[in-house]
Amino acid sequence: MSKTTIPTGGIGILTQLAFNATQSASTNANTLDDYEEGTWTPTFSGYSGTDQNATGYYTKVGNLVTAGCRIGTDGTSDASVATIAGLPFTVRASTEDGAIGGGLVTYTTGLAAQRWYAINNTATVKCADGTGNDVNYNDFGANKTVMLIITYFV
Amino acid sequence: MAITKETKIVAIEIVGDYKIIQIAEDIIYKEDGVITNTIRHRRVLHPCLVSKNTDTNEVTTEWTNTSSEVQEIKDIIDLKWTDEVKSTYETYLKNKV
Numbered sequence: 001m002s003k004t005t006i007p008t009g010g011i012g013i014l015t016q017l018a019f020n021a022t023q024s025a026s027t028n029a030n031t032l033d034d035y036e037e038g039t040w041t042p043t044f045s046g047y048s049g050t051d052q053n054a055t056g057y058y059t060k061v062g063n064l065v066t067a068g069c070r071i072g073t074d075g076t077s078d079a080s081v082a083t084i085a086g087l088p089f090t091v092r093a094s095t096e097d098g099a100i101g102g103g104l105v106t107y108t109t110g111l112a113a114q115r116w117y118a119i120n121n122t123a124t125v126k127c128a129d130g131t132g133n134d135v136n137y138n139d140f141g142a143n144k145t146v147m148l149i150i151t152y153f154v
Numbered sequence: 155m156a157i158t159k160e161t162k163i164v165a166i167e168i169v170g171d172y173k174i175i176q177i178a179e180d181i182i183y184k185e186d187g188v189i190t191n192t193i194r195h196r197r198v199l200h201p202c203l204v205s206k207n208t209d210t211n212e213v214t215t216e217w218t219n220t221s222s223e224v225q226e227i228k229d230i231i232d233l234k235w236t237d238e239v240k241s242t243y244e245t246y247l248k249n250k251v
Contacts, residue, residue, distance in 0.1 A: 020165075021164040021194075022165040036178075036194060037194065038178075039194070040195065040197065041197065045205060045216070046203065046205025046214065046216060079209040080205045080206065081206050083203075086197065088197070089196065090169045090176060093170060097250065119250065121172055121246065122174075136207070136209075
């Protein structure tokens, strides 16, 4: 691939900078090699009910994804661990889940003490309570909503 | 004035040992044949997902239903998601629940 050399004094004002849909990953720590913004569809994994009002947006800069979403439960009783699937990119492989990604709850009508952490090698985040125990859909609450900002490495 | 919407796959990526498939699609809106807006939509296909019922401790594997995928993606799935890959990934996820 041919490259354009940028003067050492920097470049002037750009109006746009385009990247390919498929990342051309760089091994150089100081190289920006990807940018993308779009939508994704969050789903409750293993949930026997019907997801409510599921919407999601994301921006990826380099190897860091920031994804926002809204999703809700219906009135179905289900004791499966609450997990949101459908993240736009696969969470990076790592030795420990949650160490390279998680969610910030910006609004919820469900369980107050909910934490969401990214599961490595999946496109999911799992729910735990304030002490790290699994939260299931019944704990989360029927007819409840959560809005999250999820940040993780790929 | 005719407004149309079409979806076009712009990237298919295979990620990691478990052959997770990342798909980027552009949703293209046109007015009288002229593009007025394009939205990138992303989705990820794993061989399976595993869930645990905390009341019974039963662990359930949900294999990804790929029947509605286009042939191009089905062909990649057939090639990459071997029985060994699916089995290894299921075991990996079960060890996490």
